Amino acid sequence: MSHEKYILRIVQLLTAAAMVVVTVFILSLFGIVPSPLDLLRSAPSEKADAPSKIKRPQTSKNSTYKQYIEQGDQLKFNLKFDAAREAYQKASELEPRESLPYEKVGDVYFAQKDYDAAKENFELARTLNDTNSRLTIKVARNLFGLRKAVDAKVELVKIQPPTQESLYYLGVLHAFLNEQPEAKDALPKSIIAGNDETIKANAQKILNVYRDFDIAKGAEAEFLQATLAQALDQIGEYGLAIELCFNALKTKHDYRDVWIILGHAFLNENKWMDADDAFTKAIQLDSAHPAAFYFRGLAKRSLQKFDQAILDFEQSIKLGWKPIILAKLGLADSYFDLKNFQKAYPLYKDIVLADPADINRFVRPMALAINHLSRPVDAMNLARKALETHPNTAMAHNLLGWAATANNDFSAALQHLQEAIKRDPELPEAFLNLGRLAELKGDSSEAVKNYKIAKNMAEKRGNDSISSSAALRYNELTKQTGAGGTNTLDPALAPQTQLLPSLSLL
Numbered sequence: 001m002s003h004e005k006y007i008l009r010i011v012q013l014l015t016a017a018a019m020v021v022v023t024v025f026i027l028s029l030f031g032i033v034p035s036p037l038d039l040l041r042s043a044p045s046e047k048a049d050a051p052s053k054i055k056r057p058q059t060s061k062n063s064t065y066k067q068y069i070e071q072g073d074q075l076k077f078n079l080k081f082d083a084a085r086e087a088y089q090k091a092s093e094l095e096p097r098e099s100l101p102y103e104k105v106g107d108v109y110f111a112q113k114d115y116d117a118a119k120e121n122f123e124l125a126r127t128l129n130d131t132n133s134r135l136t137i138k139v140a141r142n143l144f145g146l147r148k149a150v151d152a153k154v155e156l157v158k159i160q161p162p163t164q165e166s167l168y169y170l171g172v173l174h175a176f177l178n179e180q181p182e183a184k185d186a187l188p189k190s191i192i193a194g195n196d197e198t199i200k201a202n203a204q205k206i207l208n209v210y211r212d213f214d215i216a217k218g219a220e221a222e223f224l225q226a227t228l229a230q231a232l233d234q235i236g237e238y239g240l241a242i243e244l245c246f247n248a249l250k251t252k253h254d255y256r257d258v259w260i261i262l263g264h265a266f267l268n269e270n271k272w273m274d275a276d277d278a279f280t281k282a283i284q285l286d287s288a289h290p291a292a293f294y295f296r297g298l299a300k301r302s303l304q305k306f307d308q309a310i311l312d313f314e315q316s317i318k319l320g321w322k323p324i325i326l327a328k329l330g331l332a333d334s335y336f337d338l339k340n341f342q343k344a345y346p347l348y349k350d351i352v353l354a355d356p357a358d359i360n361r362f363v364r365p366m367a368l369a370i371n372h373l374s375r376p377v378d379a380m381n382l383a384r385k386a387l388e389t390h391p392n393t394a395m396a397h398n399l400l401g402w403a404a405t406a407n408n409d410f411s412a413a414l415q416h417l418q419e420a421i422k423r424d425p426e427l428p429e430a431f432l433n434l435g436r437l438a439e440l441k442g443d444s445s446e447a448v449k450n451y452k453i454a455k456n457m458a459e460k461r462g463n464d465s466i467s468s469s470a471a472l473r474y475n476e477l478t479k480q481t482g483a484g485g486t487n488t489l490d491p492a493l494a495p496q497t498q499l500l501p502s503l504s505l506l
Helices: 003-027 036-042 065-079 081-094 100-111 115-128 133-145 151-158 163-178 180-191 197-215 223-232 238-251 258-266 271-284 290-300 308-317 323-335 341-354 359-371 378-388 394-406 410-424 428-440 444-461 464-478
Strands: none
Touching: 065 081, 065 100, 065 444, 081 100, 100 115, 115 133, 115 378, 133 151, 133 163, 163 180, 163 197, 163 223, 163 238, 180 197, 197 223, 223 238, 223 308, 238 258, 258 271, 258 290, 271 290, 290 308, 290 323, 290 444, 308 323, 308 428, 323 341, 341 359, 341 378, 359 378, 359 394, 378 394, 394 410, 394 428, 410 428, 428 444, 428 464, 444 464
């Protein structure tokens, strides 16, 4: 009997244990209590400590992320800053803990001279990658642009041990702050601290200022400020150059060359009205200086005062501005802005014949000859000159194909355009011209195919002009309206970029 009671007791215990297990299991299913497995997984390990923070991945594996980064890089290269910034922002949404997209957004804002926005993005990138000294350099450079030299120095001294870049920028700041001994110490060190040839050359420009000032014994302090401002302008530190110019003008308000340097720095900062004012002051002090008229012409044109820009460019030519080709280009662009193609065309033609080094210079005069002035023979002569000066290039054959189409020589056009694509299979201009050729021959389906290819390739390269021209024809043909229409494919209407020439006065 006692044996039966013992067995019964065991059964009761097992039944109670089973009920507990079942109850815990049911509760864990509904998330009311953690499961034993969860407790086991969460138990602390004796072999490894828990990390203090989540480790940020060094390189994203996301292919779409990489595509957005590459797309942004291409758009930035083509000066499509808003579109580039949008691509980088999409990349940051895919990988929010990667610092690179924020850094690249900062680069775009920096190129647009929006230093506050650039600094904000660089600092955000630095919170994700605080070991990257390059980001500290970029924060400091934005402070240069904001003319906050002391704050920039605070950032740069954080970089330990010093790098070639940090030594260089510290030297630049010392020069700006008139701390000559410190500048003469840091800049030579930056020259031997690394292999960046740009840093070496720029550092030497500032050291040359000190050398020349020491040679010119008895030179005024304003002369040193002026030559340093010019050097800062030449090395791309426009905010610091502007500040130094103002310092020099406080004591010598009629310093003509300083007004020109100030205007040039303002031009580089896209501050057109300030630049206009500075060059006007320089002209009031000396009405025979060609540089002041040339650069004021650039400022006037940026302010869309095209008639006034024409007068300034013409005056700079009369006074002997060199290189004269730049003044002629400014003059041609101003006439083009006014849609005075009759006067713009011969100037563009003379420019490209005098200096055909850049094959893209052929595009605008050819477009004017074909689409606006009914001079297809002139276009063919220009295209032949392009091939002569740029033999065996895809673009030269594309230009010949374009000119041959305008001259109704369709077989030669096809031959040259096919050769262009053979040399560069992703040249959107060639596919655009193939589409036009097919359209003129009445082959709408072939035209649509080539316009679509041109549009996609142009978008990939960030070429808005070719993309929009191809899209226009593609849309019209696919709607089966205007298949033989009068809309022209006009590369002349594409905006042209012109680098601001360096300034050397003193």
